[in-house]
Amino acid sequence: MKKVFVKSYGCQMNVYDAERMADMLATEGYSETKVMEEADLVILNTCHIREKAAEKVYSELGRVRELKNEREAAGRETKVVVAGCVAQAEGKEILRRAPAVDVVVGPQNYHNLPSLLKKPLSERVVDTEFPVEDKFDHLPKPSKAAIRNRGVSAFLTIQEGCDKFCTFCVVPYTRGAEVSRPVAKILDEALRLADAGVRELTLIGQNVNAYHGEGPDGAVWSLGRLLHRLAEIPGIARLRYTTSHPRDMDDELIAAHRDLPALMPYLHLPVQSGSDRILDVMNRKHTGDEYRRLIERIRKAQPNLALSSDFIVGFPGETDAEFEDTMRLISDVGFASSFSFKYSPRPGTPAADIETQVSEAVKAERLARLQNLLEMQRQAFNRGTVGQTLDVLLEKPGRHPGQMAGKSPYLQPVQFESDRHAVGEIVTVRIIQAGSNSLFGEWIGPGSQAAA
Ligand code: SAM
Ligand code: SF4
Numbered sequence: 001m002k003k004v005f006v007k008s009y010g011c012q013m014n015v016y017d018a019e020r021m022a023d024m025l026a027t028e029g030y031s032e033t034k035v036m037e038e039a040d041l042v043i044l045n046t047c048h049i050r051e052k053a054a055e056k057v058y059s060e061l062g063r064v065r066e067l068k069n070e071r072e073a074a075g076r077e078t079k080v081v082v083a084g085c086v087a088q089a090e091g092k093e094i095l096r097r098a099p100a101v102d103v104v105v106g107p108q109n110y111h112n113l114p115s116l117l118k119k120p121l122s123e124r125v126v127d128t129e130f131p132v133e134d135k136f137d138h139l140p141k142p143s144k145a146a147i148r149n150r151g152v153s154a155f156l157t158i159q160e161g162c163d164k165f166c167t168f169c170v171v172p173y174t175r176g177a178e179v180s181r182p183v184a185k186i187l188d189e190a191l192r193l194a195d196a197g198v199r200e201l202t203l204i205g206q207n208v209n210a211y212h213g214e215g216p217d218g219a220v221w222s223l224g225r226l227l228h229r230l231a232e233i234p235g236i237a238r239l240r241y242t243t244s245h246p247r248d249m250d251d252e253l254i255a256a257h258r259d260l261p262a263l264m265p266y267l268h269l270p271v272q273s274g275s276d277r278i279l280d281v282m283n284r285k286h287t288g289d290e291y292r293r294l295i296e297r298i299r300k301a302q303p304n305l306a307l308s309s310d311f312i313v314g315f316p317g318e319t320d321a322e323f324e325d326t327m328r329l330i331s332d333v334g335f336a337s338s339f340s341f342k343y344s345p346r347p348g349t350p351a352a353d354i355e356t357q358v359s360e361a362v363k364a365e366r367l368a369r370l371q372n373l374l375e376m377q378r379q380a381f382n383r384g385t386v387g388q389t390l391d392v393l394l395e396k397p398g399r400h401p402g403q404m405a406g407k408s409p410y411l412q413p414v415q416f417e418s419d420r421h422a423v424g425e426i427v428t429v430r431i432i433q434a435g436s437n438s439l440f441g442e443w444i445g446p447g448s449q450a451a452a
Contacts, residue, residue, distance in 0.1 A: 004030040005039035009056065010047025012204045012242065013107075013175075014084055016155040018045045021083070021110055023142040028114050037067060041079045041117070046086035048170050050344035054086050058097060065100035079103070079117060083110055085174035089347075091128050104128065107175055108160075111138035130176050136185060147196035151395055152424045153238075153407070154198045158186050158213065158226065159205030164245060166272075167283050167350040168312060168343060171206050178206075180213035183221050183229065190230055199424050200238035200393055200407075201230060209244040209253055224252030231262040237426055238393060238409075242268045243310075246286050246294055258301035261448075264409045265302050266336070269295075270310035274329025275322035278315050282351070288329050295333055306336035306381065306410045313370055314343045314363030316354035323366050330373055336381040336410055338374045342367050382412060382434040390414065390439075391447040392429045394421055405438075413438035 004025050008018040021043060022032050033039055042064055047053040061082070068078045081103040082094050088106040095101055103116045106128035116125055136157075147154065161176045162169075190201060205211065208223065215221040221229075227239055239262045246269055256263055273279050276287045286294075299305050311326060342363040345352035385408070392406040392414045399405070404418040406427075415438055416429050426447030433440040 001031045002029055002040040003033040003038055004041040004043065005033050005036045006043045006045060007036075007060070008045040009053055009084070010049060012155050012202070013157065013160070013206065014045050014047060016157050016204060017084070017107060017110060018043075019142070019146075019150065019155075020139050021045070021113060023146060024111065024113060024140055026143070026146065027140045028117075036064070040077065041081065042067075043081040043083055046082060046084035048085035048089045048174050048346070050341060051346070052344065054089075057082065057086050061098040061100055065098070068100050077121065079121070081105060081113070081117075083107070083113075085170065088128050088174040089170060091126050095124050095126065106130075108135055111135040134179075134181075136181060141189075141192060144196040147193055147198065152198055152393065153200040153202065153395065154193045155202050155204050156186065156189055156193065157181070157205060158203045158223075159208055159211045162206045163210075164207060164247075165283060167281065168315065168346065170346045170349060173348060175206055178210055180205075180211050182214045183226060184216050186213070186226065187229065187233075190233055190236065194233050194235040197235070197424055199235060199426070200240070201236055203227075203230075203239070203241040204243075205241075206243065207245050207248065208241045209248040209250075222250060222252050224250065224254075224256040227253075227256045227260060227263055231260050237262060239263050240266065244269050246271065246284075246291055249294055249298065254298050254301050257298055257305065264411075265304040266306050266308070266410045267298065268308040268310075271329065271333075272310060272312050273315065273318075273322070274326035275318070276325075278318055278322050278325075281317065281354075282312075282315060288325060291329070292332060304409075307333065308337045309333075309335055309339075311338060311340040311370060311374075312343050313340065313366040314358035316343070316345075316351055316358065317356040318343075318358055318366075323370075327370065327373060330370070330377070334381075335374060335377050337378050340367060340370055340374060379434075379436070381410075382439060385410070385412065385431045385439060386434050387431065389428050389430045389444055390441070391426050392416070392441070393447075394423050394425045394427065396423060408439065414441055415439070416441045416443055418443055 006018045008014045046057045071078045079102045080100050083105045087104045094104050104126040109127045159180045161178045162172045163178045165172050211223040212220050271291050274288045390408045394404050394406040398415045405415050428444040428447050429441035430444050431439050431441045
């Protein structure tokens, strides 16, 4: 059997795509390996969101080239594929810069991999045209064993692409226009996952709450309606969705946070900045106060809601006062966890052409202050759960013998002593201690969603 090694960079969409590639290649006779040296096929599933992420790929390709040469000297052939958003954005340029690469394939074209791989090594190919057909229709369904191997929590892509064109972001160019998968296909995939033992589904999309897929009744379904339907699937106890845009939090979705016990009270809702002027130049189409009011409405629907966000510091032209607006918004709203980045100019995006770029030193200083505040909030949130009883979905044995490890509703890793619980169970745990990255607790009883 031939072996494939897939390395994924960046977001959850890439994790999902990498799993689909592995499923597809399994039907072509490839088994997955975690060791690059033994792979007949190496796939780098790349991310183009920031310059650092894209450059990492080229340094990894240098290492892959050495490996390919060593294997060739030993009489073994290695094919190298660059997939994902760098493939889409740079296409042929990759073949020029990285001689080891045989195939460049975009995120909407990877269903073509089997035929692309059949070409002789001398014929290097690029496939990045946005196809007319739906790649999902051409991807094989994962086997039960493959799903089980990946654990009790699974990603499910329901939407791809983005029409928002935030001025800093490459996604609309690399992933293309917004497309929602039909409800029937999502249900089919969710049922299959549940049947193999998945308990938690995270619905993913670049702009997941812009979801507007065709329902089995012919009507257009929103994300709120889709969540209600997915919550009916036996075995599925937890639902999450990511990543959302504040502009697409409609009433139906907010009501789902009130009405659906399976919808976890944890929301990743990136705000990027707290300055109205910067938000405007970013083309986010909302103000800081509109974001604050939106959070109030969602918290009214779900008082236990914990929030997470993405922030960009040093967007072109960002003044000290505008950065302080972001710090104020963070203090006002309070986040349980967050991702934060220095602005990175991306070729072809409008913000990259703004003349007043912020210096690296200022970006670094702002990022350090912002991350310090966010870290204090994260730790305060974790400490706040001490004494509470939380449902924990068990994912694997714990760090030490006799321990189990799982996730709280707020995605916090939780460990507790147990010799009688199985992966996939949901149990109630009283939190007794908050470490820097995980919580420690004691078993209290079965979880409130255990019967789902
Ligand atoms: N669709 C999501 C939204 O609208 O919030 C974001 C998707 S993007 C893959 C993830 C995060 O990367 C963004 O929220 C943003 O904070 C960050 N990001 C995107 N472009 C960036 C850039 N040019 N420089 C720095 N960070 C960037
Ligand atoms: Fe990028 Fe998100 Fe803006 Fe779309 S909504 S352009 S994915 S940051």
